[in-house]
Amino acid sequence: MPNKTFFWFFLPTGLAMILFIGLPIISTGIQSFYAQHDQVVKEVKKCDPFGCTVSIVVDNEETSKIREAKPLGKFNGFGTYTDRNHLAVDEIKKFWNETESFGAFVDQVTNLPFYKALIFTLTYCLFVTPNVLLLGFIIALSLNAVARKIRGPLIFGTILPMIVTPLVGSLVLFWMIDSQGIIGANIQNLMDDPYLSLKSSKTLTWITIIIYGIWHHSPFAFVVFYAALQTVPQEPIEAAIIDGASRFQRIKHIVLPHIYPVVTFVALISLMDNFRVFEPIIGFSAEGSAQSLSWLIYDNLVNEEVILFGSAAATSMMTIIGIAILLAPVLIRTWKEFKTAR
Amino acid sequence: MRKILVTLLFLLFGTSAFADCNIKSGSINILANDFPALRTFVETSKQCKGSADFKVTHSSEHNKIAVPALTANPSEFSARIAANSSIVPLMNQDLIRPLDDLVKKYGKGIQDSQLITIDGKVMAVAFMANTQHLYYREDVLKDMGIAVPKTYEEVVAASEKIRASGKMQYPYAAAYKAGWNLAEEFVNMFIGHGGEFFKSGSAEPNVNNAKGVATLNMLKKLSELSNPDYLTHDSEAIKVEWESGNVALMTLWASRSGTLLDDEGDPNITKATKLTGPATVGGGNIPAATLWWDGFTLAKNRPDADAEATFRALAHAASNKKMVADAADQAVWLVEGFVPGPKSIGVIEAVKMGAKPYPMLPQMGLMHGALGSEIVEFLQGKESAEQALKDVEAAYISKAKEQGFL
Numbered sequence: 001m002p003n004k005t006f007f008w009f010f011l012p013t014g015l016a017m018i019l020f021i022g023l024p025i026i027s028t029g030i031q032s033f034y035a036q037h038d039q040v041v042k043e044v045k046k047c048d049p050f051g052c053t054v055s056i057v058v059d060n061e062e063t064s065k066i067r068e069a070k071p072l073g074k075f076n077g078f079g080t081y082t083d084r085n086h087l088a089v090d091e092i093k094k095f096w097n098e099t100e101s102f103g104a105f106v107d108q109v110t111n112l113p114f115y116k117a118l119i120f121t122l123t124y125c126l127f128v129t130p131n132v133l134l135l136g137f138i139i140a141l142s143l144n145a146v147a148r149k150i151r152g153p154l155i156f157g158t159i160l161p162m163i164v165t166p167l168v169g170s171l172v173l174f175w176m177i178d179s180q181g182i183i184g185a186n187i188q189n190l191m192d193d194p195y196l197s198l199k200s201s202k203t204l205t206w207i208t209i210i211i212y213g214i215w216h217h218s219p220f221a222f223v224v225f226y227a228a229l230q231t232v233p234q235e236p237i238e239a240a241i242i243d244g245a246s247r248f249q250r251i252k253h254i255v256l257p258h259i260y261p262v263v264t265f266v267a268l269i270s271l272m273d274n275f276r277v278f279e280p281i282i283g284f285s286a287e288g289s290a291q292s293l294s295w296l297i298y299d300n301l302v303n304e305e306v307i308l309f310g311s312a313a314a315t316s317m318m319t320i321i322g323i324a325i326l327l328a329p330v331l332i333r334t335w336k337e338f339k340t341a342r
Numbered sequence: 343m344r345k346i347l348v349t350l351l352f353l354l355f356g357t358s359a360f361a362d363c364n365i366k367s368g369s370i371n372i373l374a375n376d377f378p379a380l381r382t383f384v385e386t387s388k389q390c391k392g393s394a395d396f397k398v399t400h401s402s403e404h405n406k407i408a409v410p411a412l413t414a415n416p417s418e419f420s421a422r423i424a425a426n427s428s429i430v431p432l433m434n435q436d437l438i439r440p441l442d443d444l445v446k447k448y449g450k451g452i453q454d455s456q457l458i459t460i461d462g463k464v465m466a467v468a469f470m471a472n473t474q475h476l477y478y479r480e481d482v483l484k485d486m487g488i489a490v491p492k493t494y495e496e497v498v499a500a501s502e503k504i505r506a507s508g509k510m511q512y513p514y515a516a517a518y519k520a521g522w523n524l525a526e527e528f529v530n531m532f533i534g535h536g537g538e539f540f541k542s543g544s545a546e547p548n549v550n551n552a553k554g555v556a557t558l559n560m561l562k563k564l565s566e567l568s569n570p571d572y573l574t575h576d577s578e579a580i581k582v583e584w585e586s587g588n589v590a591l592m593t594l595w596a597s598r599s600g601t602l603l604d605d606e607g608d609p610n611i612t613k614a615t616k617l618t619g620p621a622t623v624g625g626g627n628i629p630a631a632t633l634w635w636d637g638f639t640l641a642k643n644r645p646d647a648d649a650e651a652t653f654r655a656l657a658h659a660a661s662n663k664k665m666v667a668d669a670a671d672q673a674v675w676l677v678e679g680f681v682p683g684p685k686s687i688g689v690i691e692a693v694k695m696g697a698k699p700y701p702m703l704p705q706m707g708l709m710h711g712a713l714g715s716e717i718v719e720f721l722q723g724k725e726s727a728e729q730a731l732k733d734v735e736a737a738y739i740s741k742a743k744e745q746g747f748l
Contacts, residue, residue, distance in 0.1 A: 035743070035744045035745075035746065036744060036745045036746040037746050038746040039434075039704065039745065039746045039747050041704060042461075044460055044461035044462075045459075045460075045461065045462070046458075046459070046460050046461075046702060047457070047458065047459045047460075048426070048458050048468065048635055048699060048702075049455050049456065049458075049468050049471060049635050049676050050471075050633050050635070050693070050698075050699045051699075055701075055702065055703060056703060056704065057433055057460060057461065057704060058433065058434045058436075058704045060433075060436035063436070064436060074746065076744075080744060083740040083743065083744070084736050084737065084739070084740040085737060085740040085741065091736075111719075111725070111729075111733065113715070113737065174574075178571060179569060179570055179571050194511055195570050196570070197569075197570030197571050199570075199571040199573065199574050200570045200571060200572070200573055200722065201722075202722060202724070284574075285519060285520075285573075285574035286574075287520045287521055287715070288520030288521075288524075288573040288574075288715075288718040288722070289573075289718070289722070291715075299711075299715070302406040305405060305409075305427065305428065305430065305431045305707030305710070305711070306431055306434065306707045306708055306711075306741075306745055307409060307410075308741060308744055308745065310744050311741070311744055
């Protein structure tokens with residue numbers, strides 16, 4: 001496609017991207033550098049049906065004056081990024097100096113909210129992404145091998161986890177693993193421990209969420225792989241069969257190299273999706289045991305009665321940076337291939 | 343033409359038209375939490391809407407919607423049914439209007455005790471009171487020869503006895519869901535221990551002390567007597583546990599007693615369910631509970647005509663003797679003419695025992711948020727009480743700094 005045609009073709013999408021993705025990201029970035037003005041409070045008498053007390057309220061007249069002068073708030077630079085609820089630079093320095101063993105240091109650091117969330121998010125990505133790729137590929141291969149007649153219904157059944165709304169899917173599993181649910185009660189029986197609860201143990205909650213993640217995301221990988229498998233040329237495979245190559249050898253030397261670009265694509269998308277893991281945490285009411293970066297943003301925006309825009313913006317920016325870092329190796333590789341191909 | 347049509351419709355179907363307060367214009371849009379008493383309240387105010395537009399949103403997610411919806415100008419809602427805690431963010435952002443003139447003009451039936459005044463200005467009109475108190479199974483306690491517990495120490499002892507007898511595995515229940523609910527239980531227990539959340543006259547946190555540790559230890563003891571999934575249980579979930587007969591002692595909101603004691607579920611359990619005041623803790627004499635009021639506030643960013651219409655409709659309900667008589671079971675109404683029934687015991691006892699109201703402080707929401715996430719690991723046995731409280735204070739301080747309180 002000539003560059004000019006491409007430009008006009010891409011223009012509407014490009015504009016929409018700038019308007020709906022680019023500008024909000026810039027605005028979020030700017031917000032993350034600001035904190036609220038110092039609150040002006042005053043002591044007043046408060047009376048309710050249970051009696052009167054003297055306590056403080058925010059002085060709205062004074063506050064609105066300051067707000068009008070500087071609507072964005074107080075410039076905080078990287079203050080929000082480095083505070084305890086985010087990168088916790090000072091705390092980490094302190095832990096490093098105070099703790100005696102490296103283990104104790106790691107313990108202290110992983111107790112900080114941002115790192116706690118980061119570790120869960122990375123663990124989730126690390127376990128879910130490869131398993132999704134593997135499972136998706138295996139399902140695609142097996143379905144590709146079954147008789148055409150039953151393929152349709154089978155494909156439909158396989159993509160069902162993706163059709164079910166994430167929240168509903170996780171709620172169903174959440175009820176099943178309840179200590180009185182079908183899975184939870186059976187595990188208690190099996191382990192002979194009436195106090196065993198999948199929901200109260202951190203490790204078991206993580207495992208549940210990861211298994212759910214694999215179940216939910218595999219169909220996507222499957223669909224893409226299945227489509228890619230239809231394009232694998234039959235001649236080299238037939239030649240390989242004549243040469244006596246085993247099924248495994250055929251897959252390794254012919255099928256996989258052929259669909260390799262698709263694998264990269266699915267890996268990229270899955271990584272991005274998994275890094276933003278959020279719904280299962282809400283669905284499983286797992287806030288206590290598992291927090292992800294996205295959940296932190298949600299928590300700052302809606303869970304508090306006071307909305308922490310600066311905190312949420314800072315975490316958002318760091319999530320974007322995190323995704324960029326995760327994707328960098330794959331992107332660099334694709335870029336290099338693109339250059340050599342030219 | 344439309345007016346004629348509306349009038350005709352009223353003539354045809356409008357028994358409610360008789361309760362009409364003659365509101366001629368304006369539009370009414372109410373945001374409220376979702377439980378039976380509030381539905382009754384809003385329904386009652388609807389009878390009086392006259393020819394004004396009337397819309398209502400009942401949502402348990404009301405806290406998440408309120409501030410953004412009222413910040414818009416004009417705001418989405420003309421009124422917000424709030425409570426001691428949820429009025430604070432509205433006050434902090436200056437989103438609600440003083441009601442003095444409206445109270446003077448249209449608030450004839452409203453009692454002075456219903457007015458929430460801050461710095462001399464009426465900011466809300468309360469209509470019901472709420473608290474968390476004990477519920478017990480009379481049959482179970484009688485069988486085991488246990489007296490009705492008055493302190494949390496007795497609750498622990500009674501629960502241990504019930505568990506030892508093999509009758510119930512998890513005899514105690516309270517809403518310990520990580521987040522807001524769990525933090526609320528901490529707030530109750532901490533106040534029961536005589537704790538103050540902030541150093542006096544400042545926004546500096548004050549929970550990392552002996553009272554905080556005692557609070558956490560009591561919460562832990564109670565959690566060990568609860569269903570192991572307690573960190574995912576909110577008020578609704580423990581209500582279900584109770585109705586399935588798995589629980590003998592429970593701390594739950596007074597406002598939930600209506601649905602707990604309705605005709606649904608096992609009649610034997612319903613019959614044996616009894617209410618009593620909140621328990622004290624650690625030898626203290628004030629109950630480990632907080633008093634709450636629910637009342638209405640009016641949005642600032644809304645034309646005066648809407649505010650007037652909304653106030654008149656809501657004031658009609660907030661002074662409605664018929665409503666409090668018909669719905670005496672649903673809540674402890676603060677409205678004149680309310681005769682407390684058996685379901686009001688919890689709140690009335692709490693008031694008698696000198697329970698404190700939930701602290702109405704501008705920075706309390708941040709403390710509540712920090713508590714909800716930072717004490718979980720202690721309950722899971724992953725860190726010490728001191729460490730958990732240290733984390734609470736540190737998390738609070740960072741948030742309070744960002745919000746400009748410190």
